[in-house]
Amino acid sequence: MSRFVQQQEIADPIVLEIIDRPDPVAGAGEVRVRVHAAGLNPVDWKIATHPQAAAAFGVTAPAGFGNDFAGVVDEVGDGVTGFAVGDRVFGSARGRAVADHIVLTPDVSNLAHTPEGLDDETAATLWIATRTADAALSAVGVTAGDTVLIGGAAGGVGVITVQLAVAAGATVIATASPANHEFLKGLGAIPVAYGDGLVEAVRAVAGDGVTAAIDLHGTDTAVAAAALGVPGERIATIAGGPTPPYGAIATGGAASAPDAPARIAQLIADGAVTLPIEASFPVERIDEAIALQRGGHVRGKVVVTL
Numbered sequence: 319m320s321r322f323v324q325q326q327e328i329a330d331p332i333v334l335e336i337i338d339r340p341d342p343v344a345g346a347g348e349v350r351v352r353v354h355a356a357g358l359n360p361v362d363w364k365i366a367t368h369p370q371a372a373a374a375f376g377v378t379a380p381a382g383f384g385n386d387f388a389g390v391v392d393e394v395g396d397g398v399t400g401f402a403v404g405d406r407v408f409g410s411a412r413g414r415a416v417a418d419h420i421v422l423t424p425d426v427s428n429l430a431h432t433p434e435g436l437d438d439e440t441a442a443t444l445w446i447a448t449r450t451a452d453a454a455l456s457a458v459g460v461t462a463g464d465t466v467l468i469g470g471a472a473g474g475v476g477v478i479t480v481q482l483a484v485a486a487g488a489t490v491i492a493t494a495s496p497a498n499h500e501f502l503k504g505l506g507a508i509p510v511a512y513g514d515g516l517v518e519a520v521r522a523v524a525g526d527g528v529t530a531a532i533d534l535h536g537t538d539t540a541v542a543a544a545a546l547g548v549p550g551e552r553i554a555t556i557a558g559g560p561t562p563p564y565g566a567i568a569t570g571g572a573a574s575a576p577d578a579p580a581r582i583a584q585l586i587a588d589g590a591v592t593l594p595i596e597a598s599f600p601v602e603r604i605d606e607a608i609a610l611q612r613g614g615h616v617r618g619k620v621v622v623t624l
């Protein structure tokens with residue numbers, strides 16, 4: 319039998335149960351993955367609590383939970399190329415990642431090989447965050463010489479976005495609560511507090527000014543960037559709705575380069591990029607993991623292990 323985390327209805331509070339189901343089987347063109355860890359993202363609890371969000375992502379009740387996972391291929395159907403039994407993999411299974419086994423039709427949009435040297439818990443946190451960071455950076459075309467304001471920088475997407483912008487040669491000014499400022503300095507960013515006085519705080523550290531901005535929380539950073547003279551076409555948002563203010567670009571993981579998860583996973587395996595796991599919970603304690611993620615102040619990622 320195979321454990322599967324399930325909710326009977328899309329509702330708040332989220333009521334999850336761990337059910338036992340027969341082992342799923344990989345059909346033609348499919349692989350089965352024995353999942354070792356699932357990384358949580360805000361979209362998981364949004365889907366679980368908002369019927370409209372669930373519908374937008376094609377999730378219907380009774381539903382599973384989670385998206386990002388990592389584990390080992392343990393069954394391969396006829397006709398599959400590129401993956402074999404025993405391969406370590408990480409990927410994406412919308413609304414059903416927290417399970418002992420996942421069956422999917424593998425392609426570059428949902429599965430990649432885990433690089434040697436990268437542990438499963440870290441690999442399990444990568445799919446959405448790497449794709450979204452890649453999309454946000456390319457939306458504004460961050461290059462050496464830019465001074466980029468990144469809002470909401472200590473979260474899962476932010477930690478990667480900051481490091482890739484620094485690696486591209488940009489000066490990075492990053493917003494976070496004060497408890498995360500030393501951490502962001504360690505990633506090469508200049509930290510500032512979000513909230514009242516953001517424009518003045520950025521101006522005080524920006525030297526020659528700000529040339530681009532990425533808002534990873536809502537629209538406050540986008541608004542501040544506009545006040546600092548950044549043109550809309552150099553401001554990206556990922557959580558500011560479909561039409562953010564000042565002509566800023568709304569983007570997201572779907573706009574990423576297809577190789578972003580594999581490419582950034584390799585950087586993490588090489589030690590060039592880091593993505594901390596704030597906490598890891600066994601699947602029996604998934605409610606605690608979700609509550610921590612939902613609190614909105616995670617540094618890096620939260621993981622559930624199976």
Ligand SMILES: NC(=O)c1ccc[n+]([C@@H]2O[C@H](COP(=O)([O-])OP(=O)(O)OC[C@H]3O[C@@H](n4cnc5c(N)ncnc54)[C@H](OP(=O)(O)O)[C@@H]3O)[C@@H](O)[C@H]2O)c1
Pocket residue numbers: 359360361446447450469470471472473474475476493494495496498512513534535538556557569570571572611614615616617618619
């Ligand atoms: N469009 C897409 O494809 C896409 C993809 C991924 C994520 N998203 C969305 O993007 C947002 C961030 O995702 P994530 O995975 O990085 O979330 P996360 O890991 O939960 O990170 C949340 C971060 O937000 C920061 N934060 C909290 N309140 C803030 C405020 N008022 N102003 C600025 N920052 C604040 C927190 O920093 P402190 O702890 O320092 O307060 C925390 O580090 C979520 O809304 C998510 O749904 C969209």
